[in-house]
Structure formats: structure tokens, C-alpha cells
Amino acid sequence: MTKAAVKTLAILNAKAPYSNTAGKDALDIALIFGSFEQSVSLFFQGDGVCQLISNQDGAIISVKDYLKTFSAFEFYDIENVYACKASLEERSLLASFHIKEVQVLSRKDFADKLTLHHTILRF
Amino acid sequence: MTKAAVKTLAILNAKAPYSNTAGKDALDIALIFGSFEQSVSLFFQGDGVCQLISNQDGAIISVKDYLKTFSAFEFYDIENVYACKASLEERSLLASFHIKEVQVLSRKDFADKLTLHHTILRF
Amino acid sequence: MATLHIVRQSAFSSNDFFQCLQIVTDNDVIVFIDDGCYNLQHSLINSIDTNKNIQLKVIEQHANARAIAINEAVFTKVSMGDLVSLTFENSRVITWQ
Amino acid sequence: MATLHIVRQSAFSSNDFFQCLQIVTDNDVIVFIDDGCYNLQHSLINSIDTNKNIQLKVIEQHANARAIAINEAVFTKVSMGDLVSLTFENSRVITWQ
Amino acid sequence: MYRLESKTVNKLSVMITTPPYNNLSVTALNYVETALKAGVELIGVFFYQDGVMHANTNTQVASDEFQVLSHWQRLHQEYKLPLHLCITAAEKRGISDEQSTQNIHPIFTVSGLGELVELSTTADRMVQF
Amino acid sequence: MYRLESKTVNKLSVMITTPPYNNLSVTALNYVETALKAGVELIGVFFYQDGVMHANTNTQVASDEFQVLSHWQRLHQEYKLPLHLCITAAEKRGISDEQSTQNIHPIFTVSGLGELVELSTTADRMVQF
Numbered sequence: 001m002t003k004a005a006v007k008t009l010a011i012l013n014a015k016a017p018y019s020n021t022a023g024k025d026a027l028d029i030a031l032i033f034g035s036f037e038q039s040v041s042l043f044f045q046g047d048g049v050c051q052l053i054s055n056q057d058g059a060i061i062s063v064k065d066y067l068k069t070f071s072a073f074e075f076y077d078i079e080n081v082y083a084c085k086a087s088l089e090e091r092s093l094l095a096s097f098h099i100k101e102v103q104v105l106s107r108k109d110f111a112d113k114l115t116l117h118h119t120i121l122r123f
Numbered sequence: 124m125t126k127a128a129v130k131t132l133a134i135l136n137a138k139a140p141y142s143n144t145a146g147k148d149a150l151d152i153a154l155i156f157g158s159f160e161q162s163v164s165l166f167f168q169g170d171g172v173c174q175l176i177s178n179q180d181g182a183i184i185s186v187k188d189y190l191k192t193f194s195a196f197e198f199y200d201i202e203n204v205y206a207c208k209a210s211l212e213e214r215s216l217l218a219s220f221h222i223k224e225v226q227v228l229s230r231k232d233f234a235d236k237l238t239l240h241h242t243i244l245r246f
Numbered sequence: 247m248a249t250l251h252i253v254r255q256s257a258f259s260s261n262d263f264f265q266c267l268q269i270v271t272d273n274d275v276i277v278f279i280d281d282g283c284y285n286l287q288h289s290l291i292n293s294i295d296t297n298k299n300i301q302l303k304v305i306e307q308h309a310n311a312r313a314i315a316i317n318e319a320v321f322t323k324v325s326m327g328d329l330v331s332l333t334f335e336n337s338r339v340i341t342w343q
Numbered sequence: 344m345a346t347l348h349i350v351r352q353s354a355f356s357s358n359d360f361f362q363c364l365q366i367v368t369d370n371d372v373i374v375f376i377d378d379g380c381y382n383l384q385h386s387l388i389n390s391i392d393t394n395k396n397i398q399l400k401v402i403e404q405h406a407n408a409r410a411i412a413i414n415e416a417v418f419t420k421v422s423m424g425d426l427v428s429l430t431f432e433n434s435r436v437i438t439w440q
Numbered sequence: 441m442y443r444l445e446s447k448t449v450n451k452l453s454v455m456i457t458t459p460p461y462n463n464l465s466v467t468a469l470n471y472v473e474t475a476l477k478a479g480v481e482l483i484g485v486f487f488y489q490d491g492v493m494h495a496n497t498n499t500q501v502a503s504d505e506f507q508v509l510s511h512w513q514r515l516h517q518e519y520k521l522p523l524h525l526c527i528t529a530a531e532k533r534g535i536s537d538e539q540s541t542q543n544i545h546p547i548f549t550v551s552g553l554g555e556l557v558e559l560s561t562t563a564d565r566m567v568q569f
Numbered sequence: 570m571y572r573l574e575s576k577t578v579n580k581l582s583v584m585i586t587t588p589p590y591n592n593l594s595v596t597a598l599n600y601v602e603t604a605l606k607a608g609v610e611l612i613g614v615f616f617y618q619d620g621v622m623h624a625n626t627n628t629q630v631a632s633d634e635f636q637v638l639s640h641w642q643r644l645h646q647e648y649k650l651p652l653h654l655c656i657t658a659a660e661k662r663g664i665s666d667e668q669s670t671q672n673i674h675p676i677f678t679v680s681g682l683g684e685l686v687e688l689s690t691t692a693d694r695m696v697q698f
Contacts, residue, residue: 032682496663534625
């Protein structure tokens with residue numbers, strides 16, 4: 001890709017939700033890129049996949065639940081949301097997600113998709 | 124042990140030196156307890172054992188090297204310094220320490236010594 | 247003389263729970279709280295010697311918030327009040343965070 | 344189209360380096376810095392497929408500060424200047440911290 | 441609600457090392473409040489490492505997020521709960537009791553690690569969060 | 570010293586997420602300074618998460634410890650290096666540009682995540698520390 005090409009951002013989410021702000025901090029970046037009509041893709045690996053699981057409820061532990069904002073991805077034209085299959089399996093998690101955009105990818109496909117991007121930030 | 128018995132503190136060090144302040148924060152507590160003539164024992168487990176290894180030099184990476192202060196343990200009457208043998212072996216570390224007080228203990232002896240204490244703080 | 251272990255981190259991400267299990271002794275109590283709840287699904291649970299009479303507990307609200315199912319054959323659901331109680335019923339507390 | 348992986352954490356404590364190895368692709372470069380230097384002794388190194396031509400490098404000063412021996416048959420010593428250079432010689436950078 | 445049966449071993453002290461913008465602190469606060477309501481004698485909370493950021497009066501929290509500081513304030517008032525701030529840890533994080541830059545909330549007592557010695561030797565249990 | 574051969578792909582931006590009291594920040598600073606000396610066009614450093622604490626003027630560092638802020642100041646002056654502070658992350662950590670509590674060092678530009686969009690789309694490489 002040449003220097004003049006459009007730059008794309010991938011955000012690699014590696015942490016579980018709630019106990020720290022990593023997921024929320026990553027989401028804020030994604031939404032800003034979306035609102036500036038910049039291409040942004042979201043990847044979930046390791047404990048990051050826990051951010052995608054259905055039926056979570058941060059309100060129970062007094063967290064303002066940023067996961068609910070994931071439903072705004074469509075509005076922001078964030079269509080590329082990828083989960084690592086191996087990470088889901090390692091955690092015995094069913095592929096039951098609270099948003100519909102999620103694509104579950106094998107380790108190799110996950111790596112291939114990720115490395116299509118120019119900039120990768122990991123939270 | 125009855126309520127009136129002397130309380131003893133164990134500090135369980137679990138992090139490698141330098142990249143964060145955990146080791147230094149733990150050391151500061153140990154020295155204060157020593158200076159108040161309170162009983163304090165130091166335990167090193169997991170990456171915490173890296174704090175004990177010889178020939179480290181924080182000055183190379185612009186850290187004020189708190190490890191050098193370990194040599195003051197004698198002055199503060201801190202005699203109980205224990206390293207987990209399994210943690211050393213897992214990291215292929217030789218039992219070559221920069222202070223002389225270190226006792227290398229098996230997993231069981233390490234646990235037994237640790238649980239002799241009333242208060243355990245982990246850093 | 248038992249110890250209360252409060253486990254706050256996911257063993258899928260960090261080795262804190264592994265270190266806890268290196269130290270855990272007969273009749274100790276382990277309570278999973280915060281991200282420690284993810285350990286309910288971790289294979290390390292199976293490595294715990296059932297002859298040691300280790301009690302495994304989980305703060306129900308912390309697991310529920312994370313949509314983590316609690317296998318009540320293995321884990322006892324507890325409240326924050328129970329955790330306070332356990333603090334005094336055991337001789338000492340170690341927080342694994 | 345290779346990727347530069349900057350690894351800052353010990354695999355003995357966290358699973359960041361494991362996740363890195365899940366993604367690493369032919370001809371990628373891995374540089375161990377900060378506590379990532381502890382990975383020079385970790386068994387995960389042996390799991391790296393030697394046919395993939397993955398380059399393993401370590402910032403010499405960061406290893407020296409920690410008294411970590413560098414096996415030069417496996418790891419190339421680099422400076423911070425080299426890390427800056429690698430930033431542009433590869434197509435993208437991922438920091439594992 | 442849980443109430444302590446035995447009154448012989450119920451002196452508690454708590455150390456908080458996590459910052460207020462982190463949900464781990466909500467857990468700690470919840471534990472502290474539950475202990476107080478159960479009649480535990482909580483002799484003090486010691487704020488260390490990133491925990492010192494709880495005391496910062498300059499912190500701005502969005503109105504729809506959990507207001508940790510206001511909860512500490514409530515517990516301090518209702519139960520006369522002593523809240524000790526490690527000033528050395530605080531100064532590293534831009535929290536200061538110097539007159540020109542004073543940004544420590546008045547419910548906190550400026551302390552040092554000597555106070556931790558006192559708390560740990562007096563309490564029957566010390567719990568770290 | 571290393572110098573870049575090619576001048577075609579050498580626009581760099583850096584994100585810093587670790588606090589100043591942490592040695593990881595020394596590594597980041599070292600990387601930034603090395604890049605500047607090598608002639609890399611460093612278009613800006615963006616401070617996010619705990620990285621925002623670098624900007625706090627109230628921070629007190631012992632005189633025998635590494636003075637991170639004074640190094641940022643030196644690089645800012647010598648190379649006109651833009652230092653962007655995410656104000657939302659800063660406010661959560663008691664760092665504010667309001668007149669009454671202003672504690673942001675003047676070498677920092679008060680920014681938001683929009684600036685990150687600019688930095689990442691303009692730079693050839695963005696490196697996170």
C-alpha cells in the first residue's frame with residue numbers, strides 16, 4: 001500500500017470488561033474514528049472476547065455499562081468486529097453475542113484480518 | 124494465637140522489579156515496620172523472585188535502584204527473607220542472590236512460613 | 247488456622263490464581279470476586295486436590311454481572327456480607343490481585 | 344507486509360506474549376523490551392515455528408539491567424535506535440503490554 | 441443483613457491500592473460499607489499506591505458514573521470512618537497538602553506508612569483491595 | 570547514532586498510556602528522543618489513560634529520581650514536539666484546565682480523541698507505549 005492510501009485503524013481488545021477502563025477507553029477511540037468517518041475495525045482476543053458475551057449487566061456492580069454502547073456500531077458504520085475463536089473456546093464461551101456484527105475467526109484468519117490495518121492499538 | 128499476641132506482617136512480592144513500583148512500594152512498608160521494631164518477613168514468589176537475583180543494575184535504564192536498599196535489611200533486623208524454589212526453577216534462575224538473608228523454600232515450606240503471619244500484603 | 251484467599255484476577259490473563267494455588271493449604275477458603283469470577287471456567291479448578299477440603303466460593307453478583315454460570319456442585323454463592331464474615335472466620339487474608 | 348511486535352510483559356506473569364504468538368506471521372519481527380526480556384527464558388520461545396522466519400530481538404540494555412543472559416544464537420541484541428529503525432522497516436507495529 | 445456473632449475478634453483495617461476510576465474500587469467500597477453495617481469495628485482505611493487518587497478533589501467524574509468520593513464522604517460522616525492517605529504515594533500522583541496546590545479532600549487524614557504500622561498491629565485483620 | 574536512510578516513510582506518532590512514576594515511561598521517552606535524534610518526523614505524542622499524569626504540574630518527584638517531565642520539556646523545546654493531552658482521561662485523574670484548579674503543564678496541548686484521529690491518519694506509523 002502506498003503512503004497516500006487511506007489509513008485504517010484496528011483496535012485489539014485484550015481485557016475483560018468492568019474491572020478496569022481498558023474496554024471503555026478503546027470504545028471511545030472507535031466511536032471517534034467512526035464519527036470522523038475513518039475506517040476502524042475491532043478485534044477481540046484473550047479475555048477481550050468477554051466484552052462480546054450476551055446477558056452481562058454492569059449495573060449489578062455499579063458500572064455504567066459501556067457494553068450497551070456497542071449497539072451503536074451500526075450507526076457509526078463500524079461493521080468489522082472480529083472475535084478470536086480459540087480465545088472463546090479456551091474460556092468455554094458460547095458464540096452468543098450481544099451485538100450482531102461479530103465474526104468469529106480462526107487464529108490464522110484473525111491474524112490475517114488484523115494485519116490488513118496500518119495502525120493497531122491494543123487495550 | 125490469641126488476640127493479644129504480637130502481630131506479624133508478611134509481604135508477598137509477586138512482581139519483577141523496575142517496570143512498575145510494586146517492589147519499591149513493598150520495600151518502603153518493610154523498612155517502616157523494621158524501623159518501628161515490628162516483625163516483618165519478606166516472601167518472593169512468581170516474577171517477584173527476580174527482585175533477588177544478583178548483578179541487576181537499574182541505573183542502566185534510569186531507575187533509582189531500590190534493590191540496593193535490600194542490603195539494609197540487616198540494619199532493620201529484617202532476617203526472614205524467603206524465595207519460592209519452584210518460581211526460581213520455572214524461570215531457570217540460579218539461586219545467586221544480591222543479599223545473604225535469602226532462604227529458598229519448597230512450595231510447602233513457603234506456604235507454611237507464610238501462613239505463620241497475621242497480616243499478609245501482596246505487591 | 248485457615249487462610250481466606252480473595253482472588254480478583256482472571257487466570258486466563260495473569261498467573262495470580264496459579265500462585266494462589268501454590269500456597270493454598272488444607273481447609274483454606276477461596277472466594278472469587280471481580281474478574282476472579284472468570285476462574286470458574288478455568289482448568290486450574292480441576293487441579294485442586296479434593297482431599298484438601300478447600301472451599302470454593304464466588305460472589306454471586308460479580309459472576310452475574312459477567313454472565314458467568316455458577317456450577318453449584320463446585321462453587322458456593324456468597325454475598326459481600328459473607329465475605330466480611332469469612333474475613334473473621336479465617337485466621338488471615340491474602341488478596342490475589 | 345511484516346509486523347513489528349513490541350513485547351513488554353513477562354509471559355511468566357501475563358498471557359500477552361502468548362496472544363502475540365497466536366497472531367505472529369511469517370517474517371514478523373519480535374522485539375523484547377522492559378519486562379518482556381524475561382521471555383528469553385520462557386518455554387513459549389521454543390514453540391515458535393523456526394520455518395516462519397520470525398526474527399527475535401531484545402534491547403540489550405533492558406536485558407542487562409535485569410541480569411538476563413542473551414543467547415545470541417537465538418536473539419539479536421538491538422539498541423533503541425534499532426527499534427526506531429524497525430518501526431519503519433516493518434509495515435505496522437503492535438505493542439503487547 | 442449479616443451481623444457478626446462474636447465481638448471478640450472484629451477489629452478490621454483495609455488497604456486500598458486501586459484508583460477510583462476502576463470498578464475494583466467499587467468492590468472495596470462495597471466491602472467496607474458492608475463491614476460497617478455489620479457492626480465490624482473498622483479502625484481505618486489506608487490509601488496506598490494508585491488508591492491515593494481517591495482523595496483528589498480535582499477529579500471530575502461524569503454525573504452518570506459511580507461517584508466513589510461521595511460514597512467515602514457518606515461513610516466517613518455516618519461512621520466516623522478514618523481515611524488515611526499515604527502522602528508520599530499521593531505526591532507522586534499530583535496530590536498535595538501544600539497550601540498553594542492543596543487538592544486533598546478534607547475527609548482524608550494526611551498520613552504516612554507509620555499509620556499503616558498502627559493499623560496493622562491494632563486490627564485483627566487487614567484486608568487489601 | 571542511527572539515522573534514517575529513507576525519507577519517504579518517516580512520519581511517526583506515539584501514544585503514551587503509562588504513568589510517569591513507572592519505568593515503562595522512561596522507555597517511551599527514550600524511544601521518542603532516539604527517533605527525534607535520528608531525524609524521524611515525530612508529528613506528535615498523544616497522552617491517554619494513565620499517560621495523562623505526565624502533564625500534572627502538582628506531581629512531586631524526589632530529586633534523586635528520574636525527572637520525566639523535565640525531559641518532555643527539553644524535547645518539546647529542542648524539537649517543537651507537540652504533546653497532546655486527552656482532557657477526558659485527564660479529568661478522571663484530577664488534571665484540569667479549569668482556571669481555579671489549572672494544573673496542566675504549559676508544554677501540553679489540551680486535546681481530545683479527535684486529535685488522535687489526526688495523528689493516526691497523518692503518521693506512517695503509530696507506536697503505543
